Amino acid sequence: KAAERVRSASALGLPPANDVDVNLLGPLSQTDADVRAAVSKLGNPAHRLKERLFWFHQVPGAELPDPSPPGSEFAVGDLVDIIRRHDEALRGLFNAFHANLDDAGAAAWVRALRRWHSIVSDDSYWALSAAIENRGGFEPRALPTEVAAVRSGALSFAAHGLLVEGRDAVNRNDSTIVQRILGVLGQLAGTGTWAQAAQDEIVSQSVTRFTKLCREIRETSGGKVVREKYAAA
Structure with a gap:
């Protein structure tokens, strides 16, 4: 069953589980029922796009496959760089969330959200999101209006x-x-x-x-x- 879950995650374009990420995010349930429930939620394009904002794209130390879709105006290096920056920004958000809201914690939120703003304002991040959307073979596909709505709300979500x-x-x-x-x-x-x-x-x-x-x-x-x-x- 564990192998089946790994194959399902791979088909959805998700990275394999990693101790560093799991520890940061807290306990992770991997029962079959929870996996099925999580997969079913991905059938809603708006929900899927919003959730993908907070996925880690690259496991530390692992090689990253070419994320650039055919015909993309973005070079492979552009998307690899945005993956690295996105995951760093995401870790900053989680660290801020777990910090006490003293002066240092408040400063951590400011840094994390400014860094997140730089990511979700970058067209190359949304090119990456589109590439994952197309590679995943999701149905129904996300509409441009749904992508725009998630993009406009990306900071308030964070x-x-x-x-x-x-x-x-x-x-x-x-x-x-x-x-x-x-x-x-x-x-x-x-x-x-x-x-x-x-x-x-x-x-x-x-x-x-x-x-x-x-x-x-x-x-x-x-x-x-x-x-x-x-x-x-």
């Missing part, structure tokens, strides 16, 4: 963990973490409108929570103020 932490920090009234995350997003303003939108969302959530708290205090203390007024009279 920052999802940071944004979830920001929302959670608002809910637990952790102003230190909220300010730190807003600072990270402020430093990423040059990477697209997503950063400002994320800032606005977190600030709006903070304002909503503060307004609710003020209303609750007013409702709770209002009656007490009236009673004390009449008692004094």
Whole structure:
């Protein structure tokens, strides 16, 4: 069964399992049911493209097959370089995700997302993605509009963990973490409108929570103020 799983992974254009990557990503379930479920998800082109953003393309120390599709305007060297840079950027994202959100952790997020921006803004990365899509023989094929949608959201997908932490920090009234995350997003303003939108969302959530708290205090203390007024009279 292990050999069958390896063959299935190869047919899908996935790299073989590697201890370094698995340790970084956490426990990896490889039961037949989980493998079948994972494969079935790849039948959705938009989901497949989004998931592929976060696949490691090259196992450390392994030779890489020619990723350049026939007739591509990109040289083999261009795509090999983007593979290396993509995998380095992806490791940076995972390392930032696992770091504490102190000053050093916030700086790690800024570095990781800036590096990720340089990858997903590079046409050669999307040429690589198209080559893997064609080589995998997936049906239905991804439409250009689906590729464009994933490309436009690639940075916000990568920052999802940071944004979830920001929302959670608002809910637990952790102003230190909220300010730190807003600072990270402020430093990423040059990477697209997503950063400002994320800032606005977190600030709006903070304002909503503060307004609710003020209303609750007013409702709770209002009656007490009236009673004390009449008692004094």
